[in-house]
Amino acid sequence: MPHQPLPTIDPKKLPKHVGVIMDGNGRWAKARGLPRTAGHEAGEDALVDTVDGALEIGLKYLTVYAFSTENWRRPPDEVRFLMNYNRELLTRRRDEFNEKGVRIRFIGRRNDRKLPRSVVRMAEEAEDLTVKNKKLNLTIALNYGGWAEVVDAVKQLPPKGKIDEKAIRSRLYAPELPDPDLIVRTSGEKRISNFLLWQGAYAELLFTDVLWPDFRRDDLFAAIAEYQRRSRRFGAVD
Numbered sequence: 001m002p003h004q005p006l007p008t009i010d011p012k013k014l015p016k017h018v019g020v021i022m023d024g025n026g027r028w029a030k031a032r033g034l035p036r037t038a039g040h041e042a043g044e045d046a047l048v049d050t051v052d053g054a055l056e057i058g059l060k061y062l063t064v065y066a067f068s069t070e071n072w073r074r075p076p077d078e079v080r081f082l083m084n085y086n087r088e089l090l091t092r093r094r095d096e097f098n099e100k101g102v103r104i105r106f107i108g109r110r111n112d113r114k115l116p117r118s119v120v121r122m123a124e125e126a127e128d129l130t131v132k133n134k135k136l137n138l139t140i141a142l143n144y145g146g147w148a149e150v151v152d153a154v155k156q157l158p159p160k161g162k163i164d165e166k167a168i169r170s171r172l173y174a175p176e177l178p179d180p181d182l183i184v185r186t187s188g189e190k191r192i193s194n195f196l197l198w199q200g201a202y203a204e205l206l207f208t209d210v211l212w213p214d215f216r217r218d219d220l221f222a223a224i225a226e227y228q229r230r231s232r233r234f235g236a237v238d
């Protein structure tokens, strides 16, 4: 039987863009006596179900944080695992995402010598394959950091050009994406960890104790229902 969205979601007040900080894989694995990498592997089902849930309710933009510019500080084995894992997940899933009408994009520092070329190649193949899709924009933040993004944008400013918010914004990694309305972080940590710093300035933040491998579309729907109860003012008054 097809899964029904929670009735509490108002389809007319859907956020346009939801960001997800997929955290807690290591703790999920540890609780089971498994290596941390088993937690990353278990995150694949969470991602696929979240994407399916987004498609189900007609969400237009979903951005997931897969690897931060600070995650290079992890042990080399885990970094290597994560790079292979991300490349292989994409290899396994890109046709399925493509058939579902998902457009895949990557944000992050691509021309970084630390980032394996095979990962960049696979990312760009997935982008090219899905470029015409319109149902859902799935953006994967890989080797992404908000500081790096703003630095990279500022470096591209023409030396004598006007410097204003528009000049910086238009040079971010994917300026065509709307700002996230809602950022969800799993695993009980209450911080942003350098995710969408510029774009998330007015995002509603939602923290859930669910560990990422246990996250499913119902958790996304519950987050959106909570978002719909919030009052957004953008500095103005109601």
Ligand code: IPE
Pocket (backbone or CB within 6 Å): 022, 023, 024, 025, 026, 027, 028, 066, 067, 068, 071, 082, 187
């Ligand atoms: C999130 O899970 C995945 C990445 C950051 C790549 P973690 O690996 O951070 O899991 P915890 O936070 O240690 O439980």
Ligand code: IPE
Pocket (backbone or CB within 6 Å): 021, 022, 023, 024, 065, 066, 067, 068, 071, 189, 191, 193
């Ligand atoms: C944030 O999680 C990065 C990703 C989910 C990819 P971390 O686990 O790296 O964040 P911190 O170190 O706890 O802030």
Ligand code: MG
Pocket (backbone or CB within 6 Å): 023, 024, 025
């Ligand atoms: Mg973590």
